Amino acid sequence: MSEIVKDALCPFCGCLCDDIVLEVEDNHIISVNNACTLGEHKFLESGGERALKGPMRREGSGWKPISYEEAIEETAEILLAADRPLLYGWSGTYTEAQGAGIMLAEDLGAIVDSTTSVCHGPSILAIQEVGHPGCTLGQVKNRADVVIYWGSNPQEGHPRHLSRYTTYCDGYFLDNAAHDRTVIVVDVRKSATATLADHFIQIKPGGDYAVLSAMRAILAGREDVIPSKVAGVTREELIKIVNICKNARFGSLFFGVGLTMSQGKYKNVRNAIEFVDDLNRSTKFTLTPMRGHYNVYGFNEVCTWMTGYPYAVDLSRGIAFYNPGETTAVDVLARKECDACLVIASDPGAHFPSASVGHLAEIPTVLIDPVPNLTTPLCRLQIPVAVTGVDVGGTAYRMDGVPLSMKKVIDRGYPTDEELINAIRKRVEEVKGI
Amino acid sequence: MKVMMNTGRTIRQGSLIEKKTSDSYADETSSCMMNPLDMLDLDVEAGDHVRAVKGDRSVVLSVVPDEEISLGAIFVPLGPYANFVINSDTHGTGMPDYKTTLVDLTPTDDPVPSVSELMSSYGGLWYE
């Protein structure tokens, strides 16, 4: 007999949709409603047949099942033996578990970093320089008459973003929102989202900074300085867009990795923030980074409460030292500094550049993840856990910083990330006498 | 042919995130989306293979035509194939050049490696 669970939260992207309807039967999720295809696959597959039954260790040319006790003991040993351990990932698990992870990093004198560093880390670097003129997604939905997607393709990365928060949804303070909202897309290629825009501005790769500077100058009344074309965009087009923004009643700029991953990285985001700040001299405009994972923001929150810094924190000297480029995972691995790594709730094997991936294979790496992924071949042991939003609940932070509660809808009997990390911590503390 | 490689999410890649060992995932993440005019210049057709080289690293990809890609650029869904040639230099920011890696493309008859071959070349042990 099946049961319907309403208002479940989706554990995929930063939209953190909270209206998912799940049908559960015999401790399995058999159908998913309201979710996009990404969320639906996550619900149906992460707790599915590919999930590991228990921990396994690489031995010779095969994988051998081991017990949780053995796995915990061996993980603690590996991390304790290291001089520069790295605890990486964290974005795919709930905030309470992330907190336990940071305490483990402190016990070990490790570097703790999350997928932030290869996603919106640069956004945080920019926010640290010039602040964050943000708001909640509810404000955007109910007020925004101009929406900009810059270097972001929500149709493929955050599929329900437009229907839940921007283009296609109703707004309390707007009469005919879906019809009246103006959507501007800025990108280097005509993405799926660009085809839906009212205005599409195509810029040359690497040209975001120059275009944003030009727009700020136009806003400051200095269009006389701008050349006739900037990064492939005519001055007339730029003036048109700036006027649409200036005349908005409430504008909202969403930006993605198109800005954070292009040349200049965080300086592109800083320029976008300063553009929004400049717009706020005459109207109301906000800015939101399109966070990719459902709880990557949560890690930044809890890491900041606990260490003072949002990611890439080096706790090796008993104090927190933060310096992306120096203390970030990709760098620490590529430089071969790291001599042991715990990967949790992420997949650097698939998403890191080759030099960093190669080093993960050379050092003892432990992976905590329910399902085999591309970090599995590189690790020494993999430990499966409960899937957040499926068989464990916990707090997750949406892309606009709103904390919501993930639901537990089935129980397949796995330990949670929090329980596992705390068990490893307990062993580490016993050995270290702390 | 020198092209600017852009990588990013696609719906198909995202929906296969729990199935990274599948053929569909390999297929999607080894796609090299190119403008048909560039394909003409390089003398390749849809489904042909190209070798993308950056420094001393190279990977074989499969050509997919896409009119919306600018000339001189390619788009490869984010994943192990693109990352096989992306440099780990983060310019002091922690963020690699995922969207701005210049690669050299040449047509090739070599097969597209499987994901297990890619991971094994790092010294990994494939798990099925």
Added chain:
Amino acid sequence: MKVSINVNPRKNPYLPVEAEGILPANFVSGSPEIMVWEGNKERHLSDLATITVEGEVSEAADITLALSGETALFKRVGEYMEEGTITVEGDIGMHCGNFMSGGLIEILGNAGGWLGREMKGGSILCHGDAGVYCGSGYRGEKHGMRGGKIEILGNAGDFCAEALSGGEVIVRGSCGDMAGVEMQDGKLIIYGDCSRACGNMTGGVATIFGSVSGMLPTFRNEGEVVVDGHTLIQFTGDVANRGKGTLRVAAYTCL
């Protein structure tokens, strides 16, 4: 007085060593116990290097620390230095000369990132190349280097002289991307090329005797000017940031 510090090869040569204890002022009382951190382990410098003292104990200003051997991953050497001299025969790690207010650091090889970060005075001379963020500020700070002089005979990496607020940064070779970004005061001189110079500049003078690629569109062309016998184009900007800085370049291209 001269202190020679010869760093021995280590079992794990990839582990960085944090060595802010390597400072002339720390040797005023002879040969003290200097502690360094190798990863998460605290160690005696004397376990990692052979330390020899020549000459009488003296004032910090008269002390020269001469580093040699495997110094490339030694970080934070000369941090907070006020007087004295440090010479490095080979390469030096990140954060060399951070917060320096006096004295001289001379590096015969290459320097890691963040060389002379937030420097207030004194002098750094690097014969080789410098890494990213040479002569820059720190994450989130409004001001970077405020005084002193950094001279790089080779090339410098990205974000050189970021948030420069005083002092002088001279690069005889070329710089990477965004040299002089957020510059507010002080002097930046680049003899080679760079990309996207002086974004968001509000003050100071940047002189580039080479070519700037990706020249930003928000600088107002003021005409030609002759500097040291070279004809350069003078710009005022960054207009996007209501800036009144001076940027002089020999040539430029736009994206």
